[in-house]
Amino acid sequence: NAGVTQTPKFQVLKTGQSMTLQCAQDMNHNSMYWYRQDPGMGLRLIYYSASEGTTDKGEVPNGYNVSRLNKREFSLRLESAAPSQTSVYFCASSESRGPNNEQFFGPGTRLTVL
Amino acid sequence: ILNVEQSPQSLHVQEGDSTNFTCSFPSSNFYALHWYRWETAKSPEALFVMTLNGDEKKKGRISATLNTKEGYSYLYIKGSQPEDSATYLCAFWSSIDYKLSFGAGTTVTVRA
Numbered sequence: 077n078a079g080v081t082q083t084p085k086f087q088v089l090k091t092g093q094s095m096t097l098q099c100a101q102d103m104n105h106n107s108m109y110w111y112r113q114d115p116g117m118g119l120r121l122i123y124y125s126a127s128e129g130t131t132d133k134g135e136v137p138n139g140y141n142v143s144r145l146n147k148r149e150f151s152l153r154l155e156s157a158a159p160s161q162t163s164v165y166f167c168a169s170s171e172s173r174g175p176n177n178e179q180f181f182g183p184g185t186r187l188t189v190l
Numbered sequence: 191i192l193n194v195e196q197s198p199q200s201l202h203v204q205e206g207d208s209t210n211f212t213c214s215f216p217s218s219n220f221y222a223l224h225w226y227r228w229e230t231a232k233s234p235e236a237l238f239v240m241t242l243n244g245d246e247k248k249k250g251r252i253s254a255t256l257n258t259k260e261g262y263s264y265l266y267i268k269g270s271q272p273e274d275s276a277t278y279l280c281a282f283w284s285s286i287d288y289k290l291s292f293g294a295g296t297t298v299t300v301r302a
Contacts (some may be wrong), residue, residue: 080233111292118194118279118292119234134289166233175222175283178236179290 077102080182082167088188089157097152097185099167105180107173108150109134110142112163113184119166125150126173157189194282196293203270203300210266211296213280217261222283224290225254225265229276237265237278270300 080101089095101108106127111119121134125144139161141153150169154161165185170177195214203209215223222241228234238247243258251268267274277295284291 116294118281118294120292121289124289173288175288176239176241178224178239181226181233181235183233 079103080167080169080180082165082182082185084185085183086186088190089154090190091158093157094153094155095157095187096154097165097167097187098149099151099182100149101167101169101180102148103169103171103180104147105169105171106147107170107177108144109168109170109179110140110150110152111166111168112136113166114163122152122165124173154187157187159189161187162189163187194280194291194293196278196280196296198296199294200297200299203267203298205270205272205300205302207270208266208268209270209298210264211278211298213263213265213282213293215261215263215280215282215291216284217259219285220258220261220282221285221288223256223258223263224281224283225263226279226281227276228279228295234279265296267298270298272300272302274298275300 083098109124110122123142125131128147167182168179170179225237226234240256245256256263277297279295281290281292
C-alpha cells in the first residue's frame with residue numbers, strides 16, 4: 077500500500093498563476109484533509125472532506141478550493157496564486173473524522189509563489 | 191483558533207540521555223490529544239492518540255502522559271538514539287470546533 081500520495085513534490089508559480097495539488101489515498105479512508113505548514117507555526121487546516129461528497133472550510137480557506145473527486149482523491153486548487161501561499165502543503169486522511177482517529181500524512185508539496 | 195503550545199521549540203540531547211518536553215492545550219472542551227513524529231524529508235506519523243485524563247502510552251523508548259484537567263501532556267524519550275532526531279508535534283482535538291489544532295512542534299536533535 078502506498079498510503080497517501082501527493083503530486084507534485086515541488087512547484088514554482090508566478091503570482092496570478094493557477095494550479096491543482098493532487099492527493100490520493102489507498103487505505104479506504106472516509107475523511108481527507110489539506111494542511112499548510114509555515115515556519116514556526118503548527119499545521120493549519122485549509123479544507124477537509126469528512127466523507128465522499130462533502131467538503132468544508134478549515135482555519136485558512138481563503139484563496140483555495142477543493143474537490144473530493146471520489147473516495148480516494150482530494151484535490152486542492154489555487155486559482156490565482158499569491159506569494160502568501162508559499163508554503164508546504166500536506167494532504168492527510170483518516171478512517172473517519174473524529175477525535176480518536178489518527179491521521180496519515182502524504183509526503184508534502186513544497187510550493188513557491190514568486 | 192485554539193492555542194496549542196509546545197516547549198521547548200528545540201532541544202539537543204546526548205545519545206543515551208533521556209529527555210522530555212511539553213504540550214499545553216486548553217483544559218476545557220477536551221476530546222483528544224495526538225502526538226506525531228515528523229522526521230526530516232518524511233511525513234508526520236502518529237505516535238499516540240490519548241483521550242483519558244491520566245492516560246499513559248508507550249511505544250518502545252517513547253512514552254507520553256496526559257493531564258486533561260490542567261491541560262498538558264509530556265512526551266518522554268528514554269535513552270535517546272540518533273534515530274529519535276525529529277520534530278514532535280502535538281495536536282489537540284476540541285469539542286468547540288471539532289478539529290485537530292497543531293502545535294508548532296519540538297525539534298529534537300540527538301548528538302552521537
